[in-house]
Amino acid sequence: MTSPVLRLTVNGRPTALDSVPVAERLLDTVRWRLGLKGTKEGCRTGGCGACTLLVDGRPTLSCLTLTHEVEGSGITTVEGVSEDPVGARVQAAFEAVGAVQCGYCTPGFVMTLTGLLKERGSAEAFEELLNDLAGNLCRCTGYASIVRAVAAVREKSP
Amino acid sequence: MTASMRPDARAKVLGQLAFGADLEAPGMLWGALVTAPAAHGHLRSVDLAPARALPGVVAVAAADLGPLLSxxxxxPERPAFPRETVTYRNQxxxxxxxxxxxxxxxxxxxxxxxxxxxxxxSDVEAVFPDWPGSDLGASPHVxxxxxxxxxxxxxxxxxAGTVVRETYRTSSVHPVALEPHVCVAEVHDDRWTVRTSTQSPFGVREDxxxxxxxPEESVVVDGAWVGGGxxxxxxxxxxxxxxxLSxxxxxxxxxxxxYREEFLLGRTTLPAVVRMExxxxxxxxxxxxxxxxxxVGTSLPGRDFATGYAIGFLLGPYRCPTFEIEGYGVRTNKPPFGPHRAPFAPQCAFVVESHLEHVAREVGVDPLAFKADHLWHDGDTTALGQRVAHFGLPTALEAARGVAEEWRRTAPAGHGVGVGLGFWSTNTPAGGEARVRLTPKELVVVQGEREIGTGSVLVGLAAVAERRTGLPRDRIRIEYADTAHAPYDAxxxxxxxxxxxxxAVDQALRNLLATLAERWGGRSPVTLGWENGAIVARAGTARRPVSEFFNAAESEAGALVxxxxxxxxxxxxxxxLVVAGTFYPYTDFTGAAHVAEVTVDRETGSVRVVRYAAFHDVGWVVDPLSARAQVEGGVAMGLGTALTEEALWSDxxxxxxxxxxxxRIPTLDEVPxxxxxxxEGFLGAGPFGAKGLGEPPIIPVPAAIASAVRAASGAHVTELPLAPERVARALKSR
Incomplete structure (x- = not known):
């Protein structure tokens, strides 16, 4: 079952999609229909956070989101988040402190943290931020360098 | 950290790198596996007709393989698909x-x-209820x-004055790389090409x-960025x-x-029972x-490496003149036993450290003093007669003891501080080869591996090249080639x-520098540098652009190889000393001492880790930030083994x-x-004395946590993981 045309704004660009099955997940639409593979597929059950992207600015698990649910919304992926000053600052902090090992979880962390900072502003308490990042899993870093990246972002916040 | 020290960081934060999971090919089909509905049984039929009836579907099973493979x-012992018998559920x-x-x-x-x-x-103890004490050798399950x-x-x-006997049980743990196993295969005529997320392209080719x-020469394996191994x-x-399928x-x-299949089919460390006396x-x-x-799951008889390798870790890094060790690898209807960061060593360290701490308490001596008294020092031999050399663990333990004492003094009431030790064998004899290409502008290391995240390829090999040649890291590039073009590596x-x-890289570089020295009239030693936009050879105060040493062919190719x-x-x-079976020797000793401080909820048995310190014998620190990151990551993974991770198998x-x-693997809020x-200074067999650091950080963690839990609460837990119900039970039974 498909619906004729579905409209989204993806990384600022109006996008019209044909014949998207009603059961298609936003994760698959973004990765395989739009070719934006920076969004990673991990567990597909909402358990790892690797597929996090922004829907109208809010961190969203794209594996648990049907594409038709977000019709008309603005989608931001890791490929487009550099355009946002907060996103660019988050990416720069992850790079600068080396909060990257295999890198598979990295886009999910970048998007979650960017969304949290945009939602709540940089006055958000450090502990609160860390608490809300705990839905993103990383098996390589032990999170230590990621916590350092979060601290670095806050220091550099305007 | 500068960007050049982790050259992949920029592309990774931008989401630009193609991992194995991101690969595709024009005209590609999508594959799926059909798996066994029972853990053990005769395979009576595999009827593909209903699948083939769906438009566009291709299906294969064992019966089809003959014609496919001409x-x-x-x-015959490891067919792609079973012909007669299935031996684990979801095979x-x-x-x-x-x-x-x-x-x-x-x-x-x-x-x-x-x-x-x-x-x-499924349950090894149910198969052998009389163990230990009975000879299981003739059983088909062995x-x-x-x-x-x-x-x-x-x-x-x-x-003996005192004899202490205990039984320990350890759990089945899963690697949990976030990227599942994935590949894109393409077969044309007699060329079998596969692009895949792997820790070993040449291993995949061989398999x-x-x-x-x-034939191996018909198989080409091309790696991709690996989302965790x-x-x-x-x-x-x-x-x-x-x-x-292709x-x-x-x-x-x-x-x-x-991801569900990752768990159901995945090769993993399986449960064990250990009797310590x-x-x-x-x-x-x-x-x-x-x-x-x-x-050992469905591992094949005669091909089980785990038992003979792992058992040595159960004696720990301790002197012991008189001993008997006996291990059985038991076949069960589970997937084959597979490696998981220092396979089975964290479990062994948990057992031996917890047991020896218990022994020390039973005989009334300080556990750390007891361990230090028996610890290997250079010149000692292991139980199986291997000489211990360049072993930094005694030094690491001294440092850890100092920290543990300080933490004990400063920890709030109710907190407990524990110490765990572990050793490992690195620089395995598995071989490798490399090629280096020196151009006027860069030094390229051509090799067969892909970066799996640790930095060992992208950062580690470059650091070795920097130290050997003197050339700055940003003039050194690591190049990957597929198995048809790269030198072999295990x-x-x-x-x-x-x-x-x-x-291997270091040897290639020494050959390169020797060639330059020879062509420079025997000047030595020759090193490299970056001056005025060109790579120069240096000898004493003399400098010459390296391009001046190229012969005609090299000048044309633009590189000296x-x-x-x-x-x-x-x-x-x-x-x-060996009575039966095969024991595997160690190759290069390293060790670590870890200190943990925890609190224990006496009602629920829940454990919280407050702070943690790790002391590692590394030879020399090849790259400070990557080294630190390995330890931080390994400790977190070890906390999972210690506290939450347990694949549960039914009978x-x-x-x-x-x-x-x-x-459950550890989350951000659970890692201290x-x-x-x-x-440094206990030099190993690697370049300039380097020792491996990928696996050691996970090894002492469950031991250190168990020791801290006992210090905090008195609970002596003899099973992994130290889940709340186990800790609570141990508290009740005191």
């Missing part, structure tokens, strides 16, 4: 490919698989039996050749199935495991007896990359928690700050 046959019995993944999954579900069940074996002995063990136990019966991607997995379809096929007289260990019952596993492959190889020597053990071989919600200290 009469060739692979290793792949067929595969399908279709134009979309939903259709491929629908087709896989439509295949009718009939299995006539045979009783399955995949391996190892036994070694020195001295008069029975007499030593009879005459594919063996499983499918295709941890041992789970060290051998082939999805590649043979994808290649068979061969049948005449089109490229992408095959990825779902220690005899002590006047504060000295006079004899030890260790018995291991290790679940793989990114066993903490061997910098040690073994790094030695040199090669190097490194095939390490395995250690040797005293075979006169009929069913995995009960195949997903990240029910199999980790202080990392490196002990």
């Amino acid at each position: 009469g060739r046959s692979g290793d 792949p019995v067929a595969a399908v490919a279709a134009p979309t993944l939903p259709l491929a999954r629908e087709a896989a579900a439509a295949v009718r698989v009939v299995v006539e069940p045979i009783p399955a074996v 995949a391996a039996h190892v036994l070694a002995r020195r001295g008069e063990v029975d007499r030593a136990f009879r005459e 594919v050749s063996s499983i499918l019966g295709v 941890f041992g789970g991607k060290g051998a082939s997995f999805v590649e043979p199935y994808a290649l068979l 061969r049948a379809a005449g089109r490229p096929v992408r095959l990825a495991l779902s 220690t005899a002590v007289t006047s504060g000295r260990i006079v004899a030890r007896r260790v018995r291991l019952l290790l679940d 793989g990114v596993f066993g903490s061997r990359t910098v040690g073994a492959l790094g030695s 040199a090669e190097g190889k490194h095939y390490g020597q395995p250690g040797t053990i005293d075979e006169s 009929d071989g069913r995995l009960l928690n195949p997903g990240l919600v029910d199999y 700050p980790v202080d990392v200290t490196f002990v």
Whole structure:
């Protein structure tokens, strides 16, 4: 079952999609229909956070989101988040402190943290931020360098 | 940290790198596996017709392989698909490919698989209720039996002042790389090409050749950025199935495991039971007896490496003149035993450290003093007769003891501080080769591995090249080539990359520098530098652009090429001590001492780790930030083994928690700050004395946590993980 045309704004660009099955997940639409593979597929059950992207600015698990649910919304992926000053600052902090090992979880962390900072502003308490990042899993870093990246972002916040 | 020290960081934060999971090919089909509905049984039929009836679907199973492979046959003991008997639940019995993944999954579900069940074996203790004490050697369930002995063990136990006997149980743990196993296969004529997320392209080539019966020179394996390995991607997995599907379809096929399949089919560390017996007289260990019952899943008899390798870790890094160790690798109806970052060593360290701490308390001596008294020092020999050399663990332990004492003084009431030790064998003899290409502008290291995240390839090999040549890191580039073009290397596993492959790179560089020296009229030593926009050779105060040393052919090619190889020597053990089976020697000793501070909720048994310190014997620190990151990450992974991770198997071989919600790995809020200290100067066999650091950080963690839990609460827990119910039970039974 498909619906004729579905409209989204993806990384600022109006996008019209044909014949998207009603059961298609936003994760698959973004990765395989739009070719934006920076969004990673991990567990597909909402358990790892690797597929996090922004829907109208809010961190969203794209594996648990049907594409038709977000019709008309603005989608931001890791490929487009550099355009946002907060996103660019988050990416720069992850790079600068080396909060990257295999890198598979990295886009999910970048998007979650960017969304949290945009939602709540940089006055958000450090502990609160860390608490809300705990839905993103990383098996390589032990999170230590990621916590350092979060601290670095806050220091550099305007 | 500058960007150049982690050259992949920029592309990774921008989401620009193509991992294995991101690969595709024009005209590609999507694959799915059909798996066995029972853990053990006769495979009566695999009916592909309902799958083939769906439009566009290609399906293959064992019966189809003959024509597909044109009469060739692979290793009969490890066919791609079973012909007669399934030996674990969800064992792949067929595969399908279709134009979309939903259709491929629908087709896989439509295949009718009939299995006539045979009783399955799952719990090793249920198979051998009389263990220990009975000879299991003749049982068909035994995949391996190892036994070694020195001295008069029975007499030593009879005459000892105190004998302590305990039984420990450890759990099944899963690597949990976030990227599932995935590949894209493409078969044209006689060329079997697969692009895959792997820790060992050459290992996959060897496996594919063996499983499918295709000559190695017809198989080309091309790696991709790997989304985490941890041992789970060290051998082939999805590649043979994808290649068979591509061969049948005449089109490229992408095959990825779902995350549920990662758990259900994944090779992993399986449960074990260990009986520890220690005899002590006047504060000295006079004899030890260790018995291991290790679940090795459907590992093949004679091919079980785990039992003979792991059992040595159960004696720990301690002197012991009189001992008996006996291990059985027990076949069960589970997937084959597979590597998981320092396979089985964290479990062994938990057992031996917890036991010796218990022994010390029983005889009334300080556990750390007791361990320090028995710890290996340079010049000692291991139980199996290997000489210990360049061993930094005693130094690491002294430093850890200082921190533990300070933390004990400063910790709030109710907190407990514990210490755990572990040792490991790095720089395995598995070999490697490398090629270096010097151009006027850059030094390129051409090799066969891909970066799995640790930095051992991208950062480690570059750091070795920087130290050997003097050229700055940003003029050194690591280049990857597929198995048709890269020099051979065994793989990114066993903490061997910098040690073994790094030695091959170092050898190639020494050959390169020797060539330059020779062409410079025998000047020596020659090093490299970057001056005025060109790479120069340096000797004393003299400088010349390296391009001046190129011969005509090299000038035309624009580069001077040199090669190097490194095939390490395995250690040797005293075979006169071996009564049965095969024990595997260690190659280059390293060790670590960890300190943990925890609190324990006395009602629920829940453990919280407050702070953590790790002291590691590394030879020399090849790259400070990567080294620190390895330890931080390894400690976190070890906290999972210690506290939450446990794959639960039913009596009929069913995995009960195949997903990240029910199999819990540590989250950001559960990992404490980790202080990392490196002990340098105990030089190993790697370049400039480097020792491996990929695996050691996970090893002492469960031991340190158990020690801290006991200090905090008195709970002596003899099973992993230290889940709340186990800790609570141990508290109640005190």
